[in-house]
Structure formats: C-alpha cells, structure tokens
Amino acid sequence: MALKIYNSLTKQKDTFEPLHKGYVGMYVCGPTVYGPPHLGHARSYVNFDTIYRYLMFSGYKVKYVQNITDVGHLVGDGDDGEDKIMRQAQKEQVDPYEIAYKYENLYFDAMGKLNVLKPSISARATGNIPEIIDMIQKILDKGYGYVTSRGNVYFSVRKFAGYGKLSNRTLDNNLSGERISVADDKREKEDFALWKSSEGGHLMKWNSPWGVGYPGWHIECSTLCKKFLGDTVDIHGGGIDNIFPHHDCEIAQSEIANGKPFVRYFIHNNLITINGTKMGKSLGNFVTLEELFNQFDPMYVRYFILQFSYRSPVDFTNKAIADAGAQYEKIKEVYLKLKEATGSNSKKATDKTLLDIREKFINSMDEDFNTPLAIAELLKLTKFAGSLTDQETLREALGLFDEMAYVLGLKFETLTPKSDDKEDKLLDIISSVRAKLRQEKQYALSDYIRDELAKNGIEVKDKKI
Numbered sequence: 428m429a430l431k432i433y434n435s436l437t438k439q440k441d442t443f444e445p446l447h448k449g450y451v452g453m454y455v456c457g458p459t460v461y462g463p464p465h466l467g468h469a470r471s472y473v474n475f476d477t478i479y480r481y482l483m484f485s486g487y488k489v490k491y492v493q494n495i496t497d498v499g500h501l502v503g504d505g506d507d508g509e510d511k512i513m514r515q516a517q518k519e520q521v522d523p524y525e526i527a528y529k530y531e532n533l534y535f536d537a538m539g540k541l542n543v544l545k546p547s548i549s550a551r552a553t554g555n556i557p558e559i560i561d562m563i564q565k566i567l568d569k570g571y572g573y574v575t576s577r578g579n580v581y582f583s584v585r586k587f588a589g590y591g592k593l594s595n596r597t598l599d600n601n602l603s604g605e606r607i608s609v610a611d612d613k614r615e616k617e618d619f620a621l622w623k624s625s626e627g628g629h630l631m632k633w634n635s636p637w638g639v640g641y642p643g644w645h646i647e648c649s650t651l652c653k654k655f656l657g658d659t660v661d662i663h664g665g666g667i668d669n670i671f672p673h674h675d676c677e678i679a680q681s682e683i684a685n686g687k688p689f690v691r692y693f694i695h696n697n698l699i700t701i702n703g704t705k706m707g708k709s710l711g712n713f714v715t716l717e718e719l720f721n722q723f724d725p726m727y728v729r730y731f732i733l734q735f736s737y738r739s740p741v742d743f744t745n746k747a748i749a750d751a752g753a754q755y756e757k758i759k760e761v762y763l764k765l766k767e768a769t770g771s772n773s774k775k776a777t778d779k780t781l782l783d784i785r786e787k788f789i790n791s792m793d794e795d796f797n798t799p800l801a802i803a804e805l806l807k808l809t810k811f812a813g814s815l816t817d818q819e820t821l822r823e824a825l826g827l828f829d830e831m832a833y834v835l836g837l838k839f840e841t842l843t844p845k846s847d848d849k850e851d852k853l854l855d856i857i858s859s860v861r862a863k864l865r866q867e868k869q870y871a872l873s874d875y876i877r878d879e880l881a882k883n884g885i886e887v888k889d890k891k892i
C-alpha cells in the first residue's frame with residue numbers, strides 16, 4: 428500500500444509522490460514566540476512530528492523545516508493590530524528579543540517533553556531579513572506589489588488569478604475576511620502587507636529599499652521555504668486556522684516570485700477545544716503546557732492527541748487525558764516486562780501474528796496517518812505480548828514494540844538514568860587509577876587527573892595513604 432495524504436489543495440486523499448524520489452522536503456509553520464506554549468501547540472506539533480517520524484520510518488530522507496516567528500505577526504493575523512512580540516515586550520517591560528528568545532526556549536523545552544523531534548532546520552524570521560527583502564523585491568519586479576508613500580509594501584491580490592485556491596474563497600466572496608480591517612494606504616482591501624514601515628515606533632526594524640521597517644508574517648514562510656527547500660515544497664503543514672489568510676498569501680507570494688507551483692501536498696491539522704469550547708486567552712480557558720505537565724505525564728498528553736486523527740477536532744477534558752494515561756500505563760507495563768524478560772534483546776518480527784499486526788499498523792499510517800487505528804494495533808500487540816512465553820517471540824515482540832513506539836513518538840521507559848550508573852563506574856575506575864599512581868608516588872600525574880576532574884566540577888578528596 429502506498430502512502431495517501433489528504434491534500435487540502437485538491438480536497439481529496441492523494442497518493443504521495445515527492446518531487447525527488449526518496450527525498451521529502453517538509454515545511455511546517457512554527458510558533459510565534461510571544462507567550463507560553465499551550466495545548467494547541469502540543470496538538471499541532473505532535474501531529475506533524477508523527478508525520479515526520481513515519482516518513483523517516485518509511486525510508487524517506489526528510490528535510491523538515493520550521494520557522495520561528497519572532498517578528499511581524501500582527502494581532503489580527505493580517506495587517507492590523509500590534510505586533511504580538513512587541514506587545515508582550517511592552518507588557519513585560521523587556522526588549523522584544525528577550526521575549527522571542529524566552530518563549531522560543533520554553534517552546535522547545537515543552538516539545539522535548541512531548542518527545543517531539545527537533546526539525547532539521549529551525550529558522551528565525553529575524554535571521555533571514557536579507558532573503559525576505561530579496562523575495563519582496565522579486566514580487567515588485569514582476570509587478571505584483573506596490574510601495575506606498577508611507578513605506579509599506581503590499582501584494583496586489585487581484586493580479587494573482589490563483590488567490591484563494593486553498594481556502595476556496597473568491598475575490599467577491601468576502602476575501603478580506605471578517606477579522607481584517609482595511610489599512611488606509613492599500614489600493615484594494617484584500618491586498619496584504621509584505622513589508623511594514625516602522626513609523627509607529629516599532630523596535631525591531633531593518634533598512635530596506637523602501638525605508639526602515641519589518642517584514643509581514645506571510646512573506647517569512649515563503650522565503651524560508653525557498654531558502655531551505657527550493658521553489659516547490661513536497662509537504663507544507665499548519666493548523667486549519669492557517670489556511671486563510673496565511674497559506675493563501677504564502678501561495679500567492681511564492682508562485683509569483685518563483686514561477687513554479689509552491690506546494691504539492693498541503694496538510695492541515697484540526698484544532699483542539701477545551702470542554703467543548705474554543706480555547707482562547709480571552710475566554711479564560713487557555714491551557715499552558717507547563718500547567719498541564721504539572722498535572723499529567725507529557726506522554727499521556729501525546730498519547731491522548733494521537734488517539735484522534737490529525738484531521739478530527741479534539742476536545743480536551745481532564746478525564747480524557749486521565750483515561751488516555753491509564754491506557755498508556757497498561758502498554759508501558761507490558762513493554763517494561765518485555766524488556767526485562769528479554770534483557771532488552773530485541774529482534775525483527777517473523778512470527779505470523781506479529782507480522783500481521785505490523786502490516787496493519789503500516790496500512791493505518793499509510794491511510795493519511797491514521798493514528799487511532801495505529802494505536803489499536805499497538806493495543807493488539809500489548810495484548811499478544813502479554814500472553815507470550817517463548818523467548819524468541821518475546822524478543823520479536825519487543826522489536827515490533829520499539830518500531831511502533833518510534834513512529835508514534837511514545838516513550839515507555841521510566842527514565843532511571845542509566846548513564847549515571849556508567850558515570851559512577853567510570854569515576855570508580857579513575858579513582859582506583861589515581862590510588863595506584865599515588866601508591867607508586869606518581870603524584871604529578873595523579874594531581875593532573877584530580878585537577879582536570881575539578882575543572883569539570885568533579886571534586887576528588889584524597890585520603891592519606
């Protein structure tokens with residue numbers, strides 16, 4: 428069976444064929460780093476991490492690029508409102524760069540706890556301003572943008588015939604969206620900003636051919652896709668809330684600047700609700716990952732998210748996570764028993780039942796990354812492994828467990844730090860070498876070892892011989 432992906436561009440499941448055989452270029456819109464990571468981030472990046480893992484498991488060499496939006500994402504998602512990072516910097520009374528770095532670090536910490544792999548490339552908007560300026564210039568050169576007297580640069584949406592093809596909006600069908608008010612120096616209400624003048628006292632600003640300012644949010648993603656993945660990207664991902672205006676704007680910019688189709692497969696994850704209502708800071712039901720991890724093992728959260736297809740809405744309740752956690756614990760118990768019984772000595776599956784489970788697991792993932800069905804196979808494996816006594820089959824079951832755990836990104840091992848044991852043993856060996864040296868009165872060498880250890884924060888006290 429070949430991998431099928433629901434493609435938001437074609438609105439159907441398409442068989443996956445990357446541009447270059449064996450290689451996948453994948454781009455997922457990263458976080459805007461102005462606040463603590465929350466449940467919405469967990470959902471989106473766990474989903475895309477699982478897709479990334481499965482592509483690698485399937486034998487593809489994947490280049491996974493994610494951006495860090497550290498400037499230019501305005502409150503209204505379009506051209507109005509304040510810059511989200513600037514606003515938070517004013518609130519916390521710090522430099523906007525401090526805000527961006529602080530929340531970027533918190534984001535990666537939280538993702539690490541969820542066992543989300545780091546992308547191959549994580550690129551900040553502020554680190555790629557010359558490339559962004561180049562791309563805007565290309566759009567202007569091709570006649571698809573204009574500069575206003577206030578130093579703003581806009582994309583002329585009406586000139587690009589394909590605008591709205593992702594969201595299925597047409598120009599006469601309220602294209603500018605309800606949330607976007609019309610900035611007064613635009614020629615048309617649906618035009619969107621490529622570059623904004625910093626005339627309002629914006630602190631993060633750069634020189635450009637159009638005056639001092641900062642890039643719009645959409646152009647950042649188009650630029651980073653081109654820089655790291657080329658003119659055409661195999662997979663582009665994001666939440667369904669990114670479809671419009673963000674991804675429709677990305678398509679317009681990239682297809683005009685590059686003259687090639689931008690994306691082969693657009694993948695969008697659905698959103699998460701809290702006790703049946705939309706999550707939002709203003710609604711007071713905003714769940715940060717820090718709060719959640721104080722209450723639940725992050726693996727419960729990951730397991731919970733994967734119980735749903737990435738395209739289904741997910742409703743979060745404490746009970747749902749606790750139930751997911753109970754199921755996860757049962758799987759973990761069997762896994763740890765398997766490890767013990769086999770001495771962690773796994774092997775490839777040859778047993779018929781195991782092969783059958785493995786095939787169904789792969790078929791489930793091939794069917795548009797259907798993680799609920801994949802988890803059903805993991806539960807089948809758990810049940811089967813619990814009944815085994817034969818050493819060879821136990822080892823094969825462990826091997827299959829490890830494969831599935833890798834794809835789903837589930838960690839089953841309690842982190843009793845093995846490396847610490849090794850470090851202790853190593854220190855014992857070093858100590859005994861030093862003792863021998865001192866017995867043989869080779870004090871210079873013994874002191875050298877002591878001093879080197881001390882430099883690395885390991886203190887050694889010598890007893891009198």
Ligand SMILES: [Zn+2]
Nearest residue numbers: 456457648673
């Ligand atoms: Zn983006």
